[in-house]
Amino acid sequence: MSIISKVFHVHSFSLPIVSMYVSFNCRDIVYKCSCGRTKIIRVCLPFDVPFPVKTTALIKKSELKKIANSPD
Numbered sequence: 439m440s441i442i443s444k445v446f447h448v449h450s451f452s453l454p455i456v457s458m459y460v461s462f463n464c465r466d467i468v469y470k471c472s473c474g475r476t477k478i479i480r481v482c483l484p485f486d487v488p489f490p491v492k493t494t495a496l497i498k499k500s501e502l503k504k505i506a507n508s509p510d
Contacts (some may be wrong), residue, residue, distance in 0.1 A: 451477050454491035458502045465489055466499075468506045476506045
């Protein structure tokens, strides 16, 4: 990336990595930006709308944070 694009970069967290079950219609999803930065976003959707990524079974909050903070 050029210096100008690095200075004016706006994060676009659009790539879902992993999902954790929170409640019936809510999931904590780790999203990744094109620059490599990750962020945990809670997504709540109506019953008939599918989530952007399949929910990972038996994942804990600590494991989700470890995935989000990994320097990948």
